[in-house]
Amino acid sequence: MSLPKSYCASEHEDRIYALWEKSGFFNPNNLGKRARPFSIAMPPPNATGTLHIGHCMMLVLQDLMIRYHRMIGDKALWVPGTDHASIATQNKVEKLLAKEGKTRHDLGREKFLEHVAEYAEKSRNTIRNQIRKVGASCDWSRERYTLDAGLSKAVSEVFIRMYSDGLIYRDYRIVHWCPRCHSTLSDDEVKYRPEKTKFYYFKFGPVVIGTARPETKFQDKTIVVHPDDPRYKQFIGQEFTAEWIDGPITAHMIADPIVDPAFGTGAMTITPGHSFEDFDLAKKYQRPIVKIIDEDGNLTKESGSFAGKNARESREEIVARLDKKGLLDHIEENYEHNLSVCYRCDTALEPLPSLQWFVSVSQAVPTYSKSLKDLMRDAVESSRVTIIPKRFEKTYFHWIDNLRDWCISRQIWFGHQLPVYYCKKEKKGCGEIIVAHVAPDTCPKCNTPDLVRDEDTLDTWFSSGLWTFSTLGWPDATEEKHGRMNKTGDLATFHPTSVMETGYDILFFWVARMILMSEYALGEEPFHTVYLHGLVLDVEGKKMSKSKEETLIDPLDVIPTYGADALRASMVVGVTPGNDLRLNAEKIASYRNFVNKLWNIARYILEFDVAAEPEKDAKKKTTLSLADTWIISRLNATVREATSHIKKYRFSQASEVLRSFTWDELADWYIEVAKIEGGKRNILFSILRTVLALWHPFIPFVTETLYQQYREIAKDTFDKKSLPPEILMIHPWPTAQKKYENKKAEEDFGIVQQLIQTIRNARVENGITAAQKIQAVFFSSTRTDLLHAHQPHLKRLASLDFITVLEKGDKPTNAVFLKVHDIEVYLPLGLMKMEDEKKRMLADVRKIETRATSVRQLLSDGQFLAKAPKNIIKKEQERLAQYQDALAHLREQLTKFT
């Protein structure tokens, strides 16, 4: 079998993935005896979505870590799964139903849920395939879904525990309400959109008040002013009658420092039912909470003659009525404020009072005598959880400090229904609330049958907060021993998980809540390290979205064209944690080129070099050439550096190190040298194997494909015992050995490289074509051996046809003069323009003089000599010596121009 000239990813990728999957090594149980666990819980994509480029980012980074850890011998587990994503999914399915002219109510709860489940299952199949396309080596046998029985049990279990700990409670209070989703939202699910609107001023009793929302003001009976405001001081505490929308109304004036006298008229009425601030004020001063707008966005009976009308649409009519009564003072146009909108559907939210379930974040948890806020803060403060990049720790603490109780009940159908049952008074019950996994047949208090389950479902983040441990079998995977709950099975082995890798955009939604849940339920952190990646942006720097097709990069389009490996590389190279990535097709193409380069390096080694040297060095033990010790030294340094970068989560830098070794050193130098020296079969084989292993976590498909070829050939050559593993995925990670690093070889080969590069440069500058061979004369008092040994290299790589190496003697005149370390090179070009050469040399002299002057100055600076470290001073002295040496030679050479 021979390898084609270029790598065609689509011909190999599916086959290679199947090979991995069949091997069983995605499952750590099949990896043999391994002591150290390494685990990642894959952030579950929405079950009804399809993967976009952002998902690729997480898959690539996590797969990189998992593959690396699998190779260094860890028990590596990556748990995949999907999230039911309650609101998002329900919205999506409702939209599809709407196309058929139906609503969920036409189907009824049960039928609707069946419909959603069916749809989700189809999408999940697509997602599974997409994850495979990217090359993710996750353990499919452990795949989970947030609505699985086990995970649902975990949800109820946490709810029940929190309820009995007094952390979950039910309360009537103002909440964020999305009239379109017909559900409450948590504070974090609210987005703000800047909006320009009208700001109205109305006469209200003795004062003028301002408002942007007249339609909420029907029952405003409290005026608040600043206690020190001289305009209103006389009215504070008074009660008076004001003419209002539906006739006279009795109102109070109170004073509170929260009012800004400079805003509007300095007097405001409060609307406790429809403003968070006003709600707090109303609680403080014990004013009634009146619901003016209902869940459909319509005005309630509290609005008198307007009852039943849509609130926002009635605004102008209400203003007109007040105007007619002479109560409209004036209108301010273009009032700028932020409108709160639903993060899922962008609909303007309606704050309204409602009876809902909440998680208290400030009340002490009995077991820990600490609040959930404290638990969340402690985990990061104590460094049990570290966030990369570190700056997000600040953001995290700030979020915790401002956190309010978490509204967890949602009025949608799709999700985990609350494990709450009511013994309803309407059904002759006692009003008892029962929180349990399963409904009791009768009320435990009054024995009334027919308990009614709460219709609401839980916030989707409540269940995803449990993800790291619910996926590993909690709560069943625990047993009581000596009065303590101990973890068993996977939960014991893999929890806390090692790394949570996700986008910074869900730090609050998800990462924080996982910490909350794990700290509460298990008393331990959910993960040790949080690695936050940035967003994938298009060429214009905007977040990629389906609505902008021209700049959208869809992974499913890219993979067939450029290959999954190229896509993967583009998400790693030059990408740093927490920073956004601007992606375009050219970038991906450049990594496709690299993948192809690697392909051809392997192709040369596996086919051409072997063919050229069939038997020669298979058995014979050859002595190593300078180039050999050089490349071995460089490879070892590369292994050492790349490993160190990966350990420190600097994946981009690791890939940089690998790229420059592979392309610049191995391909451009060593393979070219191998063609000259010959007999490199063993050493090239060994280098290739190491290089493939090093690249494998980054670009697994091409490396595995090549490794399979490598192993085919190795099978015929190696004895069975030293045969490497069948698949690269479980090949041991290369280890660096200090004894192979050779500074002298790097220096000496570096001189050969510099000589060749310097001569090449001189050739181009003097207009000598590549085909034209020239002569060179080398003078060196100390390196004649090096020069003699590398005559063939110099000849071929610098296109020379005749070389003279001398220790001393007469220097050629009218020749181009070059200098590398102590080696002088003369290129007698005969016909060239010596005037140009003279100019070039004079320019060189000036350049070096400038540098020498600055170093000389530095070295004559007493402060520098006194305070700088000795090695730095020594370096500078060496530099100066080099400059002086070079200058002396240049000047000497210049004298030869007549």
Next chain:
RNA sequence: GGGCAUUUAGCUCAGUUGGUUAGAGCGUUCGGUUUACAUCCGAAAGGUCGCAGGUUCGAAUCCUGCAAUGCCCACCA
């Protein structure tokens, strides 16, 4: 309003704890049928490291201020 970040070559971005001449990819220019690769090879050009101060023997790197851009949080009735 508060906070975080970014600002380095034409473009996209690296640059560990301050220490030679600040790097890469793409792009540009010049030259190439070298028997692995034109998805390639060789050579080169291109940077006051946003601006202004400061600390230091020494600053892209640390500190202060300013500017531009982006994001997050809060939100005034």
